[in-house]
Amino acid sequence: MTTIAFDLDGTLIDSVPHIHHAVATALTELGLPAITVAETPGFVGRGLPILCEQVLAHVGGAPTLQDQLYARTMVHYVETPSDPSQIYPGVLAALDMLKRAGHRLTLCTNKPYAAAETALRDTRLGEWFDVVLGGDSLPTRKPAPEMLFAALDGADPARALYIGDSETDCETAQAAGVRFLLFTEGYRKSPPEALPHVARFSNWSELPAIVAGLA
Ligand SMILES: O=C(O)COP(=O)(O)O
Ligand SMILES: [Mg+2]
Known part of the structure; x- marks a missing residue:
């Protein structure tokens, strides 16, 4: 064994379509520009805290929004069914x-x-x-x-x-x-x-x- x-x-x-949906929805809720599906794989792999940090830098959001972006993304991660x-x-x-x-x-x-x-x-x-x-x-x-x-x-x-x-x-x-x-x-x-x-x-x-x- x-x-x-x-x-x-x-x-x-x-899972990129699912991750993209969660992050893009959270960004929109925070009044920030969304990322594209094509950009999403570049942010995946080091965990959600790093994804939020890098995505915020990418869209020009304030680093102080990181906790909110994490929390909102988690809501959509968990609430959106995986296919x-x-x-x-x-x-x-x-x-x-x-x-x-x-x-x-x-x-x-x-x-x-x-x-x-x-x-x-x-x-x-x-x-x-x-x-x-x-x-x-x-x-x-x-x-x-x-x-x-x-x-x-x-x-x-x-x-x-x-x-x-x-x-x-x-x-x-x-x-x-x-x-x-x-x-x-x-x-x-x-x-x-x-x-x-x-x-x-x-x-x-x-x-x-x-x-x-x-x-
Ligand atoms: O959430 C991530 O950043 C990546 O998840 P993984 O470790 O399953 O590839
Ligand atoms: Mg992986």
């Missing part, structure tokens, strides 16, 4: 095969826990994971390694795997001493070669065989 940790946004779910059709193709079959192979599946996302919980509930992805950790579950968030350590629950990091889409995930895996697998269709900013990984895949149907070769 291998403990496998998964990232959420840009890895299991193409199960935004799960990347092949994710459910891959999770099913990995679970049947006896692996322990866990989730490590920088999305605030309440928003992750509702997304996992709406998409029914939640039932696959033994442990779910969000960006505010611990005093630190990714790329600090504590979230991965907590998901491993004492298992040897060197025997575990972490699957994610971004620079943040790669740095987290490196900090924790966990092998990193890169899903290439998410919200990465740099080329795949720039992110050290033991394997990469663009289609979830490839993952069970990759894991079988590494576990």
